[in-house]
Amino acid sequence: MSGKILQLNFRFNVSRAEYEQAGSSLASDFATVTGLRWKIWMINEVEREAGGIYLFNDEASLKDFLEGSLVAQVKSHPALSDFSVKQFDVMEDLTAITRGPVKESPRD
Numbered sequence: 001m002s003g004k005i006l007q008l009n010f011r012f013n014v015s016r017a018e019y020e021q022a023g024s025s026l027a028s029d030f031a032t033v034t035g036l037r038w039k040i041w042m043i044n045e046v047e048r049e050a051g052g053i054y055l056f057n058d059e060a061s062l063k064d065f066l067e068g069s070l071v072a073q074v075k076s077h078p079a080l081s082d083f084s085v086k087q088f089d090v091m092e093d094l095t096a097i098t099r100g101p102v103k104e105s106p107r108d
Contacts, residue, residue: 002092002102003037004062009051009084016045019079029070035061038101055090055102062087 043050056062
C-alpha cells in the first residue's frame with residue numbers, strides 16, 4: 001500500500017519565530033494523527049508561505065484528518081490565510097526508484 005499524499009499550503013502574517021513557536025506547540029498533536037505516517041513542515045519566509053507535505057496510510061485517514069479538530073484549529077488561526085489543499089496518489093514504482101520514503105513503517 002503506497003498511501004495518499006496531502007499538500008497543505010497557506011500564508012502567514014507573523015514572524016518566522018512566532019510561526020515556529022506555534023508549530024512547535026502543535027507538532028506532538030500531528031504526530032498522533034491516526035493513519036499519518038509522516039509530515040514534512042515547510043516554509044518560504046520570503047513569500048510568507050508555509051505548509052506541509054503529509055503521507056497518510058489511505059484516503060479514509062486523510063479525509064478524517066481534513067475533517068478533524070486539528071485542521072479546524074489551524075484553519076481558524078488568525079495569523080494564517082489563503083489555504084490550498086491538494087491530494088495526490090503516490091506513484092509507487094517511480095518513487096521507489098528515487099528512494100521516496102513511502103513504504104509502510106513497522107509502526108503502521
